Amino acid sequence: MHPYAAYFERYGEHGSIFLAGIPCVYHCHHFNLFHDQTIDDILGESAGFELRMKVARNHFRELFARLARRTGKELPNEIVALAQALLASLGHGRLICEGTGLALRAEGEYLHYGFAWKEKYGSRVRRLDPADAVAAGAVAAIAELTGQKDQRLIGRELQCVAMRAPRCVFAVDRDLSRDASRPISLEELRKHIPGGVERGLYEEEIHEITTKLIEFLRSVSGDERGLIEGFNVFVTLHLASYYNDTAFEAIRHIEAVSPGAVSSAESLLREAGHVCVFNTFGNIILSPEWEALVGPLTGDPRDVVRDCTAIARGLGFGHWAIAEHIPGKRIVLRTTANYEAAHWLCRSGPCSKSRSYFMQGAGVALLVLSTRVRWKERPQLTQAFYDGLFHGGDLGVRLEVPRCLTMGHEVTEVVVEAK
Amino acid sequence: MIDDRIAGIASGVPGLRGVLVVTMPDCLLYGSWLRPDMSFSAEEASGYFGDLIRANRQGLRAVGAWTSDMQVTIEGTSVLVVLREVDENYVVCAIFDREAPLGMVRLHLKIAIEQLREILPRVEAAQMSKGARVLRFIERYAPDAHAVLHRVATRTRIPIERLRNPDGLSSEEVKSIEEAAKRILGIEEIHF
Numbered sequence A: 001m002h003p004y005a006a007y008f009e010r011y012g013e014h015g016s017i018f019l020a021g022i023p024c025v026y027h028c029h030h031f032n033l034f035h036d037q038t039i040d041d042i043l044g045e046s047a048g049f050e051l052r053m054k055v056a057r058n059h060f061r062e063l064f065a066r067l068a069r070r071t072g073k074e075l076p077n078e079i080v081a082l083a084q085a086l087l088a089s090l091g092h093g094r095l096i097c098e099g100t101g102l103a104l105r106a107e108g109e110y111l112h113y114g115f116a117w118k119e120k121y122g123s124r125v126r127r128l129d130p131a132d133a134v135a136a137g138a139v140a141a142i143a144e145l146t147g148q149k150d151q152r153l154i155g156r157e158l159q160c161v162a163m164r165a166p167r168c169v170f171a172v173d174r175d176l177s178r179d180a181s182r183p184i185s186l187e188e189l190r191k192h193i194p195g196g197v198e199r200g201l202y203e204e205e206i207h208e209i210t211t212k213l214i215e216f217l218r219s220v221s222g223d224e225r226g227l228i229e230g231f232n233v234f235v236t237l238h239l240a241s242y243y244n245d246t247a248f249e250a251i252r253h254i255e256a257v258s259p260g261a262v263s264s265a266e267s268l269l270r271e272a273g274h275v276c277v278f279n280t281f282g283n284i285i286l287s288p289e290w291e292a293l294v295g296p297l298t299g300d301p302r303d304v305v306r307d308c309t310a311i312a313r314g315l316g317f318g319h320w321a322i323a324e325h326i327p328g329k330r331i332v333l334r335t336t337a338n339y340e341a342a343h344w345l346c347r348s349g350p351c352s353k354s355r356s357y358f359m360q361g362a363g364v365a366l367l368v369l370s371t372r373v374r375w376k377e378r379p380q381l382t383q384a385f386y387d388g389l390f391h392g393g394d395l396g397v398r399l400e401v402p403r404c405l406t407m408g409h410e411v412t413e414v415v416v417e418a419k
Numbered sequence B: 001m002i003d004d005r006i007a008g009i010a011s012g013v014p015g016l017r018g019v020l021v022v023t024m025p026d027c028l029l030y031g032s033w034l035r036p037d038m039s040f041s042a043e044e045a046s047g048y049f050g051d052l053i054r055a056n057r058q059g060l061r062a063v064g065a066w067t068s069d070m071q072v073t074i075e076g077t078s079v080l081v082v083l084r085e086v087d088e089n090y091v092v093c094a095i096f097d098r099e100a101p102l103g104m105v106r107l108h109l110k111i112a113i114e115q116l117r118e119i120l121p122r123v124e125a126a127q128m129s130k131g132a133r134v135l136r137f138i139e140r141y142a143p144d145a146h147a148v149l150h151r152v153a154t155r156t157r158i159p160i161e162r163l164r165n166p167d168g169l170s171s172e173e174v175k176s177i178e179e180a181a182k183r184i185l186g187i188e189e190i191h192f
Helices: A029-043 A045-071 A076-089 A112-121 A133-146 A186-190 A203-217 A240-257 A259-286 A288-294 A301-314 A339-348 A357-372 A383-390 B002-010 B042-062 B102-119 B123-127 B130-141 B145-156 B171-185
Strands: A008-011 A016-019 A022-028 A096-098 A105-108 A153-159 A168-174 A228-230 A233-239 A321-326 A330-335 A397-403 A412-418 B016-023 B028-034 B071-075 B079-087 B090-097
Touching: A008 A186, A022 A029, A022 A045, A022 A186, A022 A240, A022 A259, A022 A339, A029 A045, A029 A112, A029 A233, A029 A240, A029 A259, A029 B145, A045 A076, A045 A133, A045 A153, A045 A233, A045 A240, A076 A096, A076 A133, A105 A133, A112 A133, A112 A233, A133 A153, A133 A168, A186 A339, A203 A288, A203 A301, A233 A240, A233 A259, A240 A259, A240 A339, A259 A288, A259 A301, A259 A357, A259 A383, A259 B145, A301 A321, A301 A357, A330 A357, A339 A357, A357 A383, A357 A397, A357 A412, A383 B145, B002 B016, B002 B028, B002 B102, B016 B042, B016 B102, B028 B042, B042 B071, B042 B079, B042 B090, B079 B102, B090 B102, B130 B145, B130 B171, B145 B171
Parallel strands: none
Antiparallel strands: A008 A016, A016 A022, A022 A233, A096 A105, A105 A168, A153 A168, A228 A233, A321 A330, A330 A412, A397 A412, B016 B028, B016 B090, B071 B079, B079 B090
């Protein structure tokens, strides 16, 4: 059982995950690294780190504060202990903090982002900037909650394992900027999550598998390093608003200053969906744990799509339904609430285009993976395999989003067809 | 055609199992000759050996000992592999029987490289624009190669359609692509 299981809530039939009322989703290190890389591609490393750190700080501060209140641990040293234990339990790594407020210092050897970056890219690329903006944000949040009230602080990563330092080292400083962003809670999101859900193909089977997966996930928490290593990936239970605020802020920025580059930035946000489905969904399907839950792997595209839809629901992405499926030719995903759209509507209200980038990319990957991977041969889901499947941009499929919650429609609908 | 000419140079050399001519920096096989009893993939091997030369170049630069006259010798249990740069655009990889005397290997390789210099074209790299060369370099060495053009487009704000036709890029655009490449690859300079 997860040490903070009592504070988790699955919202209605949507299955959205809330921890102390703060929206969360599971994502693996491949997605996390690609997402952060995209933010930095759009904004540059310095501004990218600052945005990611501040967004993480704002949402972690709210999460830590809520849990501190609910557990009755509101003294500074209790808040530090709670935050360290919580971060480790969610797979973000084990921070070791000393001091409080502006005097807070922190270290970590196995922080999710820096450690995973070193594992994935370290032998190929020399990193020039620190990787742990999320941990830096968490450090700043702890410092704010344990220091002078209303003092805004920023987290700085002074050393990073991704830059070949022996450990990550953090300090805090005063935040002189005007940062007015605030967390989004369950109460606000509820306004944008309707009561009903879409029903689609294979619904009974998907429901049954999702129920088993949710039960399995209840026992998942960080190991002695504070990492969740499973299904050949490092997993985090992360703040949904971290992904949303960073992605949407970055995309708004590029729309304002460089409209000609928006389509590439949006492609990268969709690409993150490919990365997630390939690595997380794929490795789950190939795992012995999945076989124990679902039965032997058939490799039938119908079963792959069914399983992936259940995984999406289990990981908290929303109650995706398969509206249509012609194996290898066409798939239509539909939902009344996906985690990106609800957040966008809370922040900005309806707009003229779909902002459900992750769901779009995931839909494309679903059609590609369900038909082009020989699952029964249990392939190794390596980077080389991924490059072979997705390299070149033209995947031989056409993506359309005729309806999206962010455009004021009642559902988000992702249509992917083979060309 | 080129394979026939390489065969003409290589086939009489005692103990020689194969010759691969690899283009740099993309590490693609330009031409090859394999002794008839050899069955390995020349294309696959050329990528690995080309990468090895590139890594050696970088390593020598890192210790301040870079030289254009570099040779790499690999002494395996059954083969002796010698890699040598013909010029900045080509590397020759000669694979000998392990028992071939090293002195003879060096002599034959020297002669072979002189002959190869005569037959290898020099136009391709020279005719490629700098923008195309930078993009080719980054596509080869960047992590997440599947997304790298979009990454460069996002960083430089140059529409991807222009990156797909790089010969028309302005010098300013090429400069910004180089900067993006250096950030993405974590390097200070790009060497071709």
